[in-house]
Amino acid sequence: MHAPFDENAFAGTFRAGDSKRFGLDLKKDRAKILSTATAVANSGFPAYGPVYATLSNGRKCHSVKDYSQTLILRILAKFISRRFRIEITNRDRMVRGVIEALSDSTPMYLVRRDIASFYEAIPTQGLIKRVTQNTFIPSLLRQHLDCFFNTFCSTGTTGVPRGICVSPMLAELEMESFDKAAKGLTGVYRYFRYSDDILIFSHIPTAEIESKLSDLLPPSMTFNEKKSSSIALNCGNKANQKLATIEYLGYSYTVSDLCGDKDPRTIAVSISGRKIIKLRTRVFLCFKAHEKNNNFALLRDRLRFLSGNYTVQRHGVTAVKSSRFVKSGIFYNYKLCGTYTKSGFKTHSAPELKCLDGVYQSLLKPNSNFGSKLNSTQRQELTEISFFKGFELKITTRFAPDRVAEMKRAWRNG
Numbered sequence: 001m002h003a004p005f006d007e008n009a010f011a012g013t014f015r016a017g018d019s020k021r022f023g024l025d026l027k028k029d030r031a032k033i034l035s036t037a038t039a040v041a042n043s044g045f046p047a048y049g050p051v052y053a054t055l056s057n058g059r060k061c062h063s064v065k066d067y068s069q070t071l072i073l074r075i076l077a078k079f080i081s082r083r084f085r086i087e088i089t090n091r092d093r094m095v096r097g098v099i100e101a102l103s104d105s106t107p108m109y110l111v112r113r114d115i116a117s118f119y120e121a122i123p124t125q126g127l128i129k130r131v132t133q134n135t136f137i138p139s140l141l142r143q144h145l146d147c148f149f150n151t152f153c154s155t156g157t158t159g160v161p162r163g164i165c166v167s168p169m170l171a172e173l174e175m176e177s178f179d180k181a182a183k184g185l186t187g188v189y190r191y192f193r194y195s196d197d198i199l200i201f202s203h204i205p206t207a208e209i210e211s212k213l214s215d216l217l218p219p220s221m222t223f224n225e226k227k228s229s230s231i232a233l234n235c236g237n238k239a240n241q242k243l244a245t246i247e248y249l250g251y252s253y254t255v256s257d258l259c260g261d262k263d264p265r266t267i268a269v270s271i272s273g274r275k276i277i278k279l280r281t282r283v284f285l286c287f288k289a290h291e292k293n294n295n296f297a298l299l300r301d302r303l304r305f306l307s308g309n310y311t312v313q314r315h316g317v318t319a320v321k322s323s324r325f326v327k328s329g330i331f332y333n334y335k336l337c338g339t340y341t342k343s344g345f346k347t348h349s350a351p352e353l354k355c356l357d358g359v360y361q362s363l364l365k366p367n368s369n370f371g372s373k374l375n376s377t378q379r380q381e382l383t384e385i386s387f388f389k390g391f392e393l394k395i396t397t398r399f400a401p402d403r404v405a406e407m408k409r410a411w412r413n414g
Contacts, residue, residue, distance in 0.1 A: 004141045007035065007038055010033075010041075010071050011034060013074040022067045037071045041068070044143055052064075073148070073164060076141070077166045077169050079141060095251060101190045104265070105262070105265050109187075109201075110202075110246055111202065111209055111210055111213070111229075112248060115224070118221075119159065119160050120158065121221045122158060122170065123157060157220070175193070181216045189201055199248045206230055232257065236260055241256050241257055241258035243257070250334065252269070252273060253267055269348070270337055271353070276352050279356060281411070282411040286410050287363060288410075290370075296374075300382065301403065302407045303360075303385050305407050308385075310328060330387060331394045334391070353388040360385075
């Protein structure tokens with residue numbers, strides 16, 4: 001068995017992209033990086049730092065710039081995951097589970113909840129005791145866990161730092177009792193939670209479930225009322241059936257409330273209204289940024305980035321087993337959109353993206369506030385950009401990581 005902080009342990013924590021992010025060459029300087037990290041970990045230090053905090057969607061997101069300390073934090077996260085058997089659920093797998101559950105034509109009742117300020121509301125006192133006083137934790141690991149809590153959780157009784165890899169593991173550990181209790185409520189037969197996002201399926205009306213859910217949360221946590229909803233899919237009369245829509249994990253799911261049919265429900269899955277609003281807001285912010293910097297190439301790249309799919313080159317991959325490129329964007333983030341029927345899957349016609357295209361194209365008109373600041377050649381070039389085509393044709397562009405960071409500055413908090 002390897003020591004918690006030896007070179008073999010650190011070698012398993014290298015990530016593609018680390019070379020670029022930390023200004024290193026993981027292949028050339030591998031031996032030196034490993035020996036330095038091992039020395040730092042085994043000598044101990046009083047606190048992590050320097051710690052940087054940036055705002056992302058109005059929330060503080062933390063990062064540690066020292067690479068040895070970053071590797072130590074990754075080992076801590078991996079240890080907590082293994083020791084307490086924590087598994088971070090895959091989003092696509094969970095969405096497929098929701099689609100499967102919705103397809104059942106029996107009467108069902110859905111409860112949707114979102115935990116407000118999730119990471120900031122995680123209670124830490126009991127969590128710290130549970131993690132650091134576990135007798136199966138090696139003393140050196142315990143010292144580094146103490147260091148983590150002293151650095152990031154010393155100013156209050158709630159809150160773990162966003163952006164630090166240990167935090168999702170701690171959050172999942174804290175939510176274990178809530179998950180177990182929620183699954184055990186009378187009537188509950190399917191339960192989904194992805195971080196702060198909860199969706200519950202019940203075979204009986206949900207009034208009792210809704211009244212008890214808040215009491216099951218840790219005392220420091222509350223639900224976001226604006227993101228709370230309940231839906232009954234229990235219509236027994238075919239003539240009176242209606243369509244119902246619920247949003248979860250960036251998708252909108254539209255189904256009939258008819259129950260008792262011999263065939264499974266048809267489910268139309270699209271990009272959620274909240275995500276479309278966010279995209280529209282970011283388009284506006286791109287044009288606002290262009291008004292200030294008059295950098296057309298940057299505006300064009302930002303709009304191509306938002307409307308399509310992108311492949312970011314990952315630096316340092318020669319030192320890790322990983323793909324050289326990672327794909328994301330309008331299709332890859334929402335690839336489960338479409339219509340699911342008893343006879344199979346129908347591809348998504350994306351009316352929400354066509355509507356977004358209409359808004360976008362209106363901004364390019366010569367008499368519009370933004371379009372009037374572009375010449376005819378620039379307008380024509382931007383007219384060819386389409387959110388619908390980006391999704392349907394999986395249009396993909398490669399961007400360097402530093403270019404992506406530059407593009408995102410226009411909407412970092414929008």
